Every structure is written in structure tokens, then in C-alpha cells.
Amino acid sequence: MADALRKSGRDIVFGACEWGGRQPWKWAFVAGAQVWRTTGDVRDKWKDIGEGGCGILDIIDQNANLDRYARVGGWNDMDMLIVGLYGKKGPSGDLGGIGCSDIEYQTQMSMWCMMSSPLATSNDIRNMNDATKKILMNKEIIALNQDLLGKQCEQKIQNDIWNVFTKELSGGDYAVAILNRGNETANMKLAFEELGLSGKFEIRDLWEHKSIGKSKKWSGPIKKHETKVFRLKKIAIR
Numbered sequence: 001m002a003d004a005l006r007k008s009g010r011d012i013v014f015g016a017c018e019w020g021g022r023q024p025w026k027w028a029f030v031a032g033a034q035v036w037r038t039t040g041d042v043r044d045k046w047k048d049i050g051e052g053g054c055g056i057l058d059i060i061d062q063n064a065n066l067d068r069y070a071r072v073g074g075w076n077d078m079d080m081l082i083v084g085l086y087g088k089k090g091p092s093g094d095l096g097g098i099g100c101s102d103i104e105y106q107t108q109m110s111m112w113c114m115m116s117s118p119l120a121t122s123n124d125i126r127n128m129n130d131a132t133k134k135i136l137m138n139k140e141i142i143a144l145n146q147d148l149l150g151k152q153c154e155q156k157i158q159n160d161i162w163n164v165f166t167k168e169l170s171g172g173d174y175a176v177a178i179l180n181r182g183n184e185t186a187n188m189k190l191a192f193e194e195l196g197l198s199g200k201f202e203i204r205d206l207w208e209h210k211s212i213g214k215s216k217k218w219s220g221p222i223k224k225h226e227t228k229v230f231r232l233k234k235i236a237i238r
Contacts, residue, residue, distance in 0.1 A: 002032020015077060015118075020062070025069035025076055035077040035118050038063055042079040044087055044097035046104050046225060053095030056082070056108045057181060057225075063115050064155045064163065070116050072150035077118050083109055084123035084132035092122065102131040106207065107179060107227040109135050113145035114153040114167050114177045114229070140206040141229065144175050153177065156195045161186055166195050174232045175206075180222040189219040192232070201232035 005012045016024050016033035019040045028036035039062045040054045047055035054062075059078050066076050082092055083106075087099025100108075112119060121136055128136070149170040157164035161182040167175040174197060180186050192201060193216065203218060204211045206229045214235060222228055 006032070017077075025066050029069075029071070029074040034073060035075045037077045037079060038066060039079065041091065042082055043095050044082045044085045044092040044099050046100055048096065051096030053097065054079075055096075056100065056104060056111075060111050060115075060163070060179070063117075063152075064158065064165075067115075067152040067154045070150070070152035075116055075118060076152065078112055078115060080120045080122040081108060081112060081136070082122060083135050084121075084128055088123075101225070102135070103223055104225045105132070106135050107225055109138070109141060110177055110207075110227040110229050111165075111179070113141050114165055114175060116145060116147075116150065116152045119145060138207070140204075140209065140231070144169070144206075144229075144231075162188065164190065164195065166197065169231075172234060174201075176218075176230045176232060177227050178222060178230075179227040180224055183224050185221050185223050187219070187221050188228075189217070191217040197232065199237075200235045202235060204231045204233070205229075206231055 002014055005014050014033045015035045016028040017037040018024060020038045024036035025038060039059045042059055043053040043055060045055040047057040063076055063078055070076050085092055087093060144167060147169045149168060151168050153165035153167035155165050163179040163181055165177045169175060178188055200214060200216050202211060202214050
């Protein structure tokens with residue numbers, strides 16, 4: 001198939017999909033695919049609680065340590081964005097897909113972009129509320145996904161409450177995503193040195209679209225299932 005597509009004379013993306021059972025991240029690129037599904041189909045829910053099917057958090061967990069297999073021209077495919085579906089009937093509504101909160105949808109957008117997954121929205125783009133537009137049309141978040149360096153984020157912290165990821169960007173910047181996977185608001189205190197990032201940084205909140213200070217650390221509350229995403233620009237020492 002890859003040979004046939006190359007010989008067609010047209011630019012066509014070859015996506016391999018066997019739902020991750022045969023670990024396609026290890027062989028699909030060599031076989032000629034540009035993207036490969038790493039999980040089962042995403043359902044419109046936060047996580048699986050026994051119904052079957054994958055929720056947003058399940059897919060994040062399954063992709064969290066596959067960063068070394070992503071590269072320019074070859075990507076781990078985390079399936080479609082369910083942002084804005086709100087439990088709409090259809091395949092995404094099967095197996096417990098009762099819908100998510102806007103905070104959970106925002107986390108999906110954040111992490112699909114941090115993990116350099118293909119972005120394919122599945123909602124009705126003719127009828128989007130303001131929250132859905134804000135999530136899907138955030139140019140600063142999309143820029144992480146489209147960064148020329150093409151690196152998937154790397155997981156640095158993982159426990160029952162927190163997942164923290166860093167993503168190296170072209171031009172020397174870094175993105176940091178802090179996900180509260182717990183079921184209540186929690187306070188995070190994070191020194192960037194814990195992530196292997198030394199020095200002082202200008203910190204930009206990519207969901208608030210504003211710079212929030214210059215520091216070697218960040219602290220603050222994060223709502224349940226929320227992901228904070230910061231772009232860090234190192235401050236040169238003079």
C-alpha cells in the first residue's frame with residue numbers, strides 16, 4: 001500500500017490502524033505509514049470505569065511513554081478529538097460515552113497537541129458553542145502540535161494525582177503540561193529543575209493567552225481533570 005501511494009504522484013497520508021494491539025509504533029513507519037493508531041477508538045468520556053472503550057485519560061496514559069517513536073513524518077495517532085460532542089449519539093457515545101466537561105475537552109486538546117497527534121475534530125463545526133470554539137481554535141496550543149521540531153512530549157512526573165510533561169520546541173523554547181488526574185482541585189508546586197530545565201524562564205499561559213511572570217518555578221491550583229499548559233522561554237544571563 002505504501003509503495004502504491006508513493007507511485008500515485010500525489011501527496012497522500014498513509015494511516016495504519018490496528019488499534020495498537022501489535023505495537024505499530026515499532027514497525028509502521030518502516031512499513032511506510034506516516035501515522036499509526038496506538039489505542040482503541042476514543043469514546044466521549046473521561047476514562048473507562050468498566051464499560052469498555054477508551055476515554056481521554058486512558059489514551060493519554062497509553063501514549064505517555066511512546067515519545068521516542070514519534071518523529072517528523074511519523075506520528076502516534078491518538079484518534080479523533082471528541083471536543084464539543086457533549087454525549088451526542090453515535091459511535092463515540094457507545095461504551096459509556098456520556099460526554100465530558102469543557103475542562104476535560106480542553107485537556108484532550110492540550111495533550112493531543114503536546115503529544116503531536118494528528119488533530120481530527122468530530123463535532124459539528126457548523127454549530128459550535130463559544131467554549132468549543134475557544135478549545136479547538138487556540139492557535140497557541142495548535143502551534144505546539146505543529147512545531148517544526150516534531151517532538152512528542154516526554155513524561156517527567158507520574159503519580160495518582162499528577163502527570164507532568166515537557167515538550168522541546170524549535171527555537172529553544174519548551175512547553176510544560178501539568179495534568180490533574182485527581183477528582184478534586186489540587187495545588188501544584190513545581191520547580192522547573194525537577195523537569196531537567198535549568199535557569200529562569202518567562203512563563204506564558206497558553207490557555208489564558210498571557211505571560212504570568214519570570215521564574216524558575218510555578219505554583220497554583222489546578223482543577224480536577226484540568227491541564228495547565230505553559231510555554232517557557234529561557235531568560236539569557238547577562
